[in-house]
Amino acid sequence: MKKPDKNAKKGILLSVDVAFALLIFWVVAQAIHTDTAIDTILPPYVPEHADSPRCHYTGNLFSIKINSENEILLHGSLAEYADIKPTIIEFLTNYNRRPDYSENPRLAVVSIQNDNGTDFGAYLTVYNEIKAGYNAVWDAYAQQQFGKSMANLQQWQIDSVKAEFPLLLSESEPTNFGG
Amino acid sequence: MPFKKKQKDTPAITTASLPDIVFMLLCFFMVVTKMRDAEVFVKTNVPNATELQKLEDKTLLNYIYIGSPTKQYQEKMGSAPRIQLDDAFATPEDIPVWVEKRKINNISPDKHGKMIAAMRIDKDAKMGIITKVKTELRKVNLRKVSYLAGKRN
Incomplete structure (x- = not known):
């Protein structure tokens, strides 16, 4: 009777290693x-015949309108998408x-109005720019107050930042000029 | 000299590597197969954005697809953007019933307040249909909405 081959044992060990390596490779490669x-967050539903709240002041209201050609009107003047973020920051940190x-800033409201023919891509770009503006303002305020960026703050600190610059977005009923 | 049968020693086939082979097969199938998602009938080429959040808790998500139908469905449905809920085309008016069905079948009662409508919308879809969907969602008080978007630098 022959002794069991030592090489065979080594071969088994090698194949285990190979299988293990393959497994690790797939786990890493597959994100x-x-x-x-x-x-x-959408506003609560208000039936159409009910009295909807109306805005009477204009100074604290920043309006952004998007038409069916995806052009934007920023606070009354034609503008580019890249202008939204800096203008929002300026608007929020205006202090008279x-x-x-x-x-x-506690009273500041940003209003978006789009057309029924506006592309979703344009709408979301505008939305994204508004959020980018707010995020930049929050981060700057957090740095100034607590010396940290928003990501490193505790919950009460985040709440105090957001109380100073509340994200008040108003979405008006869309216009229906271009279909 | 008597004929002596020479004893051949047949080496036993080692079975030690069998588990490894099975293991590798398992790995192979894990990698190749994919969990069955709802088949998507509409083209949803999402827009890109920068201020993104990850949708962590998948048990809360309710996917709504909006986009123009893919080629094989265009003959039947036309090329204007349509809504897809689960495995079927739908109209905005179907959404309240669909949400209630999801609440009964898919989402546990303690999570009803945290439900999210994950809207996977083609960037060329028009806002008219999206506004209708949003109004229906507001009617059933499903107000957390996430617009799916890709990463832009």
């Missing part, structure tokens, strides 16, 4: 896919410097 998205911008 777990999670969807990314822009979050929003310009009469047509917000007197106090």
Whole structure:
């Protein structure tokens, strides 16, 4: 009777290693896919015949309109998508410097109105730019108050930042000029 | 000299590597196969954005697809953007019933307040249909909406 071959044992060990290496390779190579998205919260439903709240003041209201050609009207003047973020930041941190911008960020409201013919891509770009503006303002305020970026703050600190610059978005009923 | 049968020693086939082979097969199938998702009938080429959040908790998500039908469905449905809920085309008016069905069948009762409508919308879809969907969602008080988007630098 022959002794069991030592080489055969080594071969088994090698194949275990190979299988293990393959497993690790697949685990690393296959990124777990999670969807990314822009979050929003819709306003509660108000039946049409009910009295909807109306805005009476204009100074604290910043209006953005998008038409069916995906052009945007920023606070009354034609603008590019790239202008939205800096203008939002200026509008929020105005503190009474310009009469047509917000007197106090706690009262500032951004209003979006689109057309029924607006492309979703254009709408989401505008939405994204508004959020980018707010995020930039929040981050700057967090740095100034707590010396940290928003991501490193505790919950009460985040709440205090968001109380100073509340994200007040108003979406008007869409226009229906271009179909 | 008597004929002596020479004893052949047949080496036993080692079975030690069998588990490894099975293991590798398992790996292979894990990698190749994919969990069955709902088949998507509409083209959803999502827009890109920068201010993105990850949709972590998949048990809360309710996918709504909006986009123009893919080629094989265009003969039947036309090329204007349509809504897809689960495995079927739908109209905005179908959404309240669909949400209630999801609440009964898919989402546990303690999570009803945290449900999210994950809207996978083609970037060329028009806002008219999306506004209708949003109004229906507001009617059934499903107000957390996430617009799916890709990453832009």
